[in-house]
Amino acid sequence: MTFLLATVILLISLALMMMPLITSNYPHPDRENLSPFECGFDPKNTSRTPFSLQFFLIAVIFLIFDVEIALLLPMPIIINNFNNVNTLLLILFFIIILTLGLYYEWLNGALSWTL
Template sequence: MNSTIILFLISLILMLIANFISKKSFMDREKNSPFECGFDPKNSSRLPFSLQFFLIAVIFLIFDVEIALLMPMIMIMKFSNIYYWTITSLMFLLILLIGLYHEWNQGALSWAN
């Protein structure tokens, strides 16, 4: 228990030191603006980003990983107790379906606004 606290404090101190060292000493409009041959930029250097696309991509990754977790369950079916396997599989699928329903209910799956 003592070593855990010591390791936590050491990592916290190192993160704080890195945070203080990495800060810029002055914030200037010219230093923060993008370089464009010495002229003022004509438009913003930031491109518009679709938050809806990001949400769909994150949902796809989550469900893709969960499908990869479902595949080995088919292989272990013949080695395990069928009762426990069924309970585990149904609970896992129930969690997936509740998550999908929640995302659908929140409107994260609809493209048209």
Template sequence: MNLTLMFMLTIIMLITLILLLIMMISKKSIIDLQKSSPFECGFNPTSSKRLPFSIHFFLIAVIFLIFDIEIIIIIPMIFTFKTVFIMYWINTMISLIMVLMLGLYHEWYNGMLKWTH
């Protein structure tokens, strides 16, 4: 019992000594306004909430997303060319391409593809 108590006291003293050394040696950090403020996508959250945003960047991003979805739809259709009935496949491809062409025409007609107006 006495040996166990001595062992526990030694461990507690070592832990206390290590903690004191860490507190003395450790680098004190100065509270910095930039480090303590949240950072959201390069915008300062404490400034004006309504920053001017270019609609051209938004439209290009939307068109890029539409292009990605088109690719996701077209690639599996290419892989299934030999496994399905050919007329069904051709009708599906023609209708898909027609929808894509109508979307492109709509973007072009409304000036979404022009960078400057």
């Protein structure tokens, strides 16, 4: 019974996914549709703007450490509720891992803006 129900659900899902392909009348993209439009003129430059890889790297590092700070914020409450050595060692271990990660990124030059 379960196998039959799973098969029916799979067939309905496949039918719903294939329905737009069967019923749509959308033309296939060609060279004209894929080129950028500038009032009939050829584009002066590429449509893609260059992106600074250093900025992206700094943004990713910021997001990582931002999440880690969000994990560190409730630590004083945890220390007050669970006042034992294991909790303190766990928090100390977490902070040491964060410090080692920061030191590793600093040594590899990930934090310097100019490469």
